[in-house]
Amino acid sequence: MAGVSLTGAIKRYGATQVIHGIDLEVRDGEFVVFVGPSGCGKSTLLRMIAGLEETSEGRIEIGDRDVTREDPAERGVAMVFQTYALYPHMTVEENMGFGLRMTGHDKAEIKRKVGAAATVLQLDPLLKRKPAALSGGQRQRVAIGRAVVREPDVFLFDEPLSNLDAELRVEMRVEIARLHKEFDATMIYVTHDQVEAMTLADKIVVLKDGRIEQVGAPLELYRDPDNRFVAGFIGSPSMNFLEAEAVAGGFRVPALDRVLEVPVRHPGEGTKVVIGLRPEHLETDRAASGMTVTLTEALGGVSYAYLETKGGERLVVEERGDTRSSDGDRVGLTFDAGRVMVFDAESGLRIR
Amino acid sequence: MPIIVQGLITILIGVGGCVGYFYLSNLALDKVIFPAKETPSRRLVGAIICLIIPLGLLFFLYVGPTVFGALGIGFLALSDVSTISALLAVAVFLVATFLLFKAFNTLFPAKGSSVGDNINRANAVRPWLFLFPAIFVLGLYLVYPVVGSFWRSLFGRNPNDFVGFGNYVSLAQSPDFRISFFNNFLWAIVVPAASTFLGLLVAQLTDKLSWGNIAKSLIFMPMAISFVGASLIWKFVYANDADIGLINAVRAMFGFDNPIDVLQIPFWNNFFLMVILIWIQTGFAMVILSAALRGIPEETIEAAILDGANPWQLFFKIKVPQIMATIVVVWTTITILVLKVFDIVYTMTGGNFGTEILPSYMMDFMFRDDGRATAIAFVIMLVVLPVMVWNIIEARKETR
Numbered sequence: 001m002a003g004v005s006l007t008g009a010i011k012r013y014g015a016t017q018v019i020h021g022i023d024l025e026v027r028d029g030e031f032v033v034f035v036g037p038s039g040c041g042k043s044t045l046l047r048m049i050a051g052l053e054e055t056s057e058g059r060i061e062i063g064d065r066d067v068t069r070e071d072p073a074e075r076g077v078a079m080v081f082q083t084y085a086l087y088p089h090m091t092v093e094e095n096m097g098f099g100l101r102m103t104g105h106d107k108a109e110i111k112r113k114v115g116a117a118a119t120v121l122q123l124d125p126l127l128k129r130k131p132a133a134l135s136g137g138q139r140q141r142v143a144i145g146r147a148v149v150r151e152p153d154v155f156l157f158d159e160p161l162s163n164l165d166a167e168l169r170v171e172m173r174v175e176i177a178r179l180h181k182e183f184d185a186t187m188i189y190v191t192h193d194q195v196e197a198m199t200l201a202d203k204i205v206v207l208k209d210g211r212i213e214q215v216g217a218p219l220e221l222y223r224d225p226d227n228r229f230v231a232g233f234i235g236s237p238s239m240n241f242l243e244a245e246a247v248a249g250g251f252r253v254p255a256l257d258r259v260l261e262v263p264v265r266h267p268g269e270g271t272k273v274v275i276g277l278r279p280e281h282l283e284t285d286r287a288a289s290g291m292t293v294t295l296t297e298a299l300g301g302v303s304y305a306y307l308e309t310k311g312g313e314r315l316v317v318e319e320r321g322d323t324r325s326s327d328g329d330r331v332g333l334t335f336d337a338g339r340v341m342v343f344d345a346e347s348g349l350r351i352r
Numbered sequence: 353m354p355i356i357v358q359g360l361i362t363i364l365i366g367v368g369g370c371v372g373y374f375y376l377s378n379l380a381l382d383k384v385i386f387p388a389k390e391t392p393s394r395r396l397v398g399a400i401i402c403l404i405i406p407l408g409l410l411f412f413l414y415v416g417p418t419v420f421g422a423l424g425i426g427f428l429a430l431s432d433v434s435t436i437s438a439l440l441a442v443a444v445f446l447v448a449t450f451l452l453f454k455a456f457n458t459l460f461p462a463k464g465s466s467v468g469d470n471i472n473r474a475n476a477v478r479p480w481l482f483l484f485p486a487i488f489v490l491g492l493y494l495v496y497p498v499v500g501s502f503w504r505s506l507f508g509r510n511p512n513d514f515v516g517f518g519n520y521v522s523l524a525q526s527p528d529f530r531i532s533f534f535n536n537f538l539w540a541i542v543v544p545a546a547s548t549f550l551g552l553l554v555a556q557l558t559d560k561l562s563w564g565n566i567a568k569s570l571i572f573m574p575m576a577i578s579f580v581g582a583s584l585i586w587k588f589v590y591a592n593d594a595d596i597g598l599i600n601a602v603r604a605m606f607g608f609d610n611p612i613d614v615l616q617i618p619f620w621n622n623f624f625l626m627v628i629l630i631w632i633q634t635g636f637a638m639v640i641l642s643a644a645l646r647g648i649p650e651e652t653i654e655a656a657i658l659d660g661a662n663p664w665q666l667f668f669k670i671k672v673p674q675i676m677a678t679i680v681v682v683w684t685t686i687t688i689l690v691l692k693v694f695d696i697v698y699t700m701t702g703g704n705f706g707t708e709i710l711p712s713y714m715m716d717f718m719f720r721d722d723g724r725a726t727a728i729a730f731v732i733m734l735v736v737l738p739v740m741v742w743n744i745i746e747a748r749k750e751t752r
Contacts, residue, residue: 072657073659083649085649085652087656087670087673
């Protein structure tokens, strides 16, 4: 068991730099999730930790060992791929034991370890089958089993659930969370699905264009984002953003046609800002009529109402309870000004 | 007739014949044999039309002579048969037409519930209408020659002289045949093995190289040379003269001043001949295996790297097993080819110095003793058959 630490990790492909000096500390036994939009470098970063991509500059340490220039197999990591990457010509048992076979363990030991991992993952009845005869969920379980058998210091998951259907995804997510508790191992998990990120992570690393935007516990990122990108990325549906301007005594929001008093540092009159409102912090007001409901999505417990202001700005509002808007309604908006987040319009940084 | 007109007429007849066949055969199926509507009169007309062509032929063959003779254009007559038997034949055909019509009407009446059955029957037969031309042509050019060859192999040098399995017995007793059978066995083992192995090696080694494609093109090039052409090239390589032959030039470089003819070294000369075919076929194996190697999912390789496999293990435990089906197809395809090639032996040694193989041995008897030659051909076919069946099975597995 060991933590992982990255110091100034940089990745270049020729002249193009894709990872711009990442500093990150992953504690022993921690479940860290890399999230970000596609092309943000999260998979590349994971593959650098695995050793499948060379690190152009900087240091990667696992435990207290500098592994920056070491072979992937020597790093004590195991990886689970999105496409499962099972060896199609081997049975489940051989797949899971392959790593041990390559490192010269004797047969009895391999059989014992594979058997133990198979029991944990409920793969016992499938051991003699080949991957082609397994369902998607079973294949992913075998892939996880193959990682578990090697007893690595660090587990790496590269979007492991992306190829599964919605129902299986939920099931496997719970399974992975259970495994983390059981093995108490360090896990690094890449996903673009924020539900996976929020539910699994001890710590989320939000990446964008090869840079870390923010690191923190899931709720910390949700409640206290550092910048507009993180605020918009975490939370579903994503935060509503409205243009505003700092005026004496608050922020004038043209879309809402009012001046908000928000308890934050005042950036000085005339500064362009963006205010952020989470859909779950908004309520529709039937007494007022500044906006039109253009579309509603009823999910059962909650509904999402899509509003349009006179100026054409769009907002999403979460509605609960018995009275909900329907298409075409004219409504107003109420919210607690204390919940409003303010971001600098240019840099996107949070104004606290 | 200008040749261009002849060509055009050929095309017209060919295309028109195909279209006509498909159109008329479907028409006959839907309207005459299994009609979905109750139209007995149309059925009768159809039955008559179906028989017009045979009747026309009959006319030319049997009735024609008398009529043409009477008209003074007897040269158009194709045979001379008496008028009575001709009329008899016509009568037989008319009766046959009537019976056919009756049979259709009673077996597949276009009435009530059997209308639906008729549609089903027509649809069940239809695929065979489309398959028939292909099956017929394949049968004519593949199955018939096999049967015909076998039949011919039961006769001696004189095609009227039935000898039963005499040819096979005398083959089995002939030392020449045994030598060529053994040599052919060597060829069938060594050439596919060496070509596939070298092809795989080249495919793997050139995979990640920047100039890999150029290397591959060079190695593929011999594929474009005919076997006889390749043999000529290698005749120079093997030439019994240090100024021409590469091998003897190398020998001379090491100070051996007596040139040798490698094609006369007993037993080993076989291998020098095999080298030529290996040289030609490596390119083929390389191209197919290179494509197969690229089809291996990259992640399985990365997973194996993480699992601690070294490059050697990566190749033999992860890559090769995943392309095994392709390797088998390449191997068996080359084996089948080996069992057919006679050109190399024929041009290089003419089968002398103990280098005879079955196809060249067959060539020795062709046109002189066709019975014996076809017997050898049949032996070759029996040897190729199991390899071919395996090849087809594996190739099918791969396309699944």
